[in-house]
Amino acid sequence: MPTVVKGVISRTKNAPTELVDIVIPEPGANDVVVKVSTCGVCHTDLAYATGGINDEYPFLLGHEAAGIVESVGEAVTHVEVGDYVVLNWRAVCGECRACKRGRPWYCFDTFNASKPMTLTDGTELSPALGIGAFAEKTLVHEGQCTKVDPDADPAVACLLGCGVMAGLGAAMNTGNVGRGDSVAVIGCGGVGDAAIAGAKLAGATTIVAVDRDPNKLAWATDLGATHTVDASAVADVAEAIKELTDGFGADVVIDAVGRPETYQTAFYARDLAGTVVLVGVPTPEMRLEMPLVDFFSHGGSLKSSWYGDCLPERDFPMLIDLFLQGRLPLDKFVTERIGIDGVNEAFKAMEEGRVLRSVVEL
Numbered sequence: 001m002p003t004v005v006k007g008v009i010s011r012t013k014n015a016p017t018e019l020v021d022i023v024i025p026e027p028g029a030n031d032v033v034v035k036v037s038t039c040g041v042c043h044t045d046l047a048y049a050t051g052g053i054n055d056e057y058p059f060l061l062g063h064e065a066a067g068i069v070e071s072v073g074e075a076v077t078h079v080e081v082g083d084y085v086v087l088n089w090r091a092v093c094g095e096c097r098a099c100k101r102g103r104p105w106y107c108f109d110t111f112n113a114s115k116p117m118t119l120t121d122g123t124e125l126s127p128a129l130g131i132g133a134f135a136e137k138t139l140v141h142e143g144q145c146t147k148v149d150p151d152a153d154p155a156v157a158c159l160l161g162c163g164v165m166a167g168l169g170a171a172m173n174t175g176n177v178g179r180g181d182s183v184a185v186i187g188c189g190g191v192g193d194a195a196i197a198g199a200k201l202a203g204a205t206t207i208v209a210v211d212r213d214p215n216k217l218a219w220a221t222d223l224g225a226t227h228t229v230d231a232s233a234v235a236d237v238a239e240a241i242k243e244l245t246d247g248f249g250a251d252v253v254i255d256a257v258g259r260p261e262t263y264q265t266a267f268y269a270r271d272l273a274g275t276v277v278l279v280g281v282p283t284p285e286m287r288l289e290m291p292l293v294d295f296f297s298h299g300g301s302l303k304s305s306w307y308g309d310c311l312p313e314r315d316f317p318m319l320i321d322l323f324l325q326g327r328l329p330l331d332k333f334v335t336e337r338i339g340i341d342g343v344n345e346a347f348k349a350m351e352e353g354r355v356l357r358s359v360v361e362l
């Protein structure tokens, strides 16, 4: 039987979100209905609401979720009713060119639910990142469910579903930070701070946090930064990073803002042959002009990180275990816990830089 539950939708561009009745269909063969426990509020939800992703309104927002498997389609083998899962938007297919080449984190044919969730009048909803979890229940593909240790607080565990994983993975997977490396992270929101925590976990000895907001720098220090640079107070951020790394520049610089000026800073703040990781998302009109010879003379690698190059089945359980062992302070990313009616307020708090993450508890 289809069920009717409450969910947060974005009906039209730039309008406030609305809490409405939505219909969850019976799961298709490989689908799973998940009773959502928690869902973090991510910038991408705001981007959907403001027309920054596409025009396929209405959207069912929310995509950083943890919950309990409530019912499964007849062919589901990956999870069982009652399993505690974190949802992901990289359910790899195993069949595309990237998967077959052994690089499944680049999979371009990831699985989603086979049926649409709808409004009560039958209007199809576009679930954010194929999830849609600011809702009491949601319908996903079984591959979008990753089982983790149920001892982990769902308000913490859900954060691995998007932004925190993107930051941790930008350092650990894409940047390949290792013991003794120096790392600089530009932009210390949820993603940048997760990159700092990832760099610390990977053994970096110097971790420079860069932001324009002193509050953010304090949080970054709490998460593992060894030095801070207030970008609003220094003339040349790249020079400041060099000074803090014995004049060399950092081995890995992570741009968690995604603007031409932060990318340029990241480029010049590296040691020779160092790595730049772009994890912040630029907008289409942004342009960058730099001398080509500098690319030649500085060498190294310029990479982008999509979802932290993560593999949910490999990374989520491991990171939850590290959290439960007290080696990765994922709980520090939860700034506030809110109700399902608090999403508009949470967007405001995010825009004003007052939170690392607001988490909806259902």
Ligand SMILES: NC(=O)c1ccc[n+]([C@@H]2O[C@H](COP(=O)([O-])OP(=O)(O)OC[C@H]3O[C@@H](n4cnc5c(N)ncnc54)[C@H](O)[C@@H]3O)[C@@H](O)[C@H]2O)c1
Pocket: 043, 044, 162, 163, 166, 186, 187, 188, 189, 190, 191, 192, 210, 211, 212, 213, 216, 231, 256, 257, 258, 259, 261, 262, 278, 279, 280, 281, 282, 305, 306, 307, 308, 353, 356
């Ligand atoms: N690549 C991915 O898979 C992925 C996944 C999730 C989010 N993201 C992106 O990561 C970026 C960061 O997300 P977030 O949630 O941390 O955002 P956020 O707004 O919380 O953090 C951005 C931080 O950058 C700082 N900042 C802005 N301009 C700056 C400048 N010129 N110099 C120094 N600091 C500056 C802000 O003060 C803020 O603290 C966004 O672009 C988001 O879309 C990427």
Ligand SMILES: [Zn+2]
Pocket: 092, 093, 094, 095, 096, 097, 098, 099, 100, 104, 106, 107, 108, 109, 110
């Ligand atoms: Zn694939």
Ligand SMILES: [Zn+2]
Pocket: 042, 043, 044, 045, 063, 064, 162, 163
């Ligand atoms: Zn997200």
